[in-house]
Amino acid sequence: MMNVNDKVDDLLGRDMDGNEVRLSQFPGKKIALYFYPKDSTPGCTAQACNLRDNLPELEAAGYQVIGVSVDSPESHRKFAAKYSLPFPLISDADHALVEKFGVWGEKKLAGRKYMGTFRTTFIISPDGRVERVITPKEVKTKDHAAQILG
Numbered sequence: 001m002m003n004v005n006d007k008v009d010d011l012l013g014r015d016m017d018g019n020e021v022r023l024s025q026f027p028g029k030k031i032a033l034y035f036y037p038k039d040s041t042p043g044c045t046a047q048a049c050n051l052r053d054n055l056p057e058l059e060a061a062g063y064q065v066i067g068v069s070v071d072s073p074e075s076h077r078k079f080a081a082k083y084s085l086p087f088p089l090i091s092d093a094d095h096a097l098v099e100k101f102g103v104w105g106e107k108k109l110a111g112r113k114y115m116g117t118f119r120t121t122f123i124i125s126p127d128g129r130v131e132r133v134i135t136p137k138e139v140k141t142k143d144h145a146a147q148i149l150g
Helices: 042-053 057-062 073-082 096-101 141-149
Strands: 012-013 021-022 030-035 063-069 089-091 104-109 110-119 122-124 132-135
Touching: 012 063, 012 089, 012 096, 021 057, 021 110, 030 042, 042 057, 042 063, 042 073, 057 063, 057 141, 073 089, 122 141
Parallel strands: 030 063, 063 089
Antiparallel strands: 012 021, 030 122, 104 110, 122 132
């Protein structure tokens, strides 16, 4: 897992429209890079909508929100359109980012084991270093913006 003070590569990945997403596109901003398991599921929708609804406060505090999941660009486009999400969603279908950040692994649900993304948020400072990590046990999907601002 990426840890506090680790340097993050400038190129994060490609968004739902195929555009490169780079830290350098957001000079002077803190990046709230949030990894989530799946588009349009209850927890992920609650989290995305909470960030959307509180985006003015996040932006006023100097944050740029960027979401990441292993869903396809098409899935991201539908998710963003359905819920009017105004921030980039990176499609990490090749798992490069989830593996680099250490948020991909074995999960359990109803006794079944499967591989998936651990819901985790990394706060990246303007100089490109991990400043804070909000771990899967800490993330509150319905109040995530307040956690970032806290």
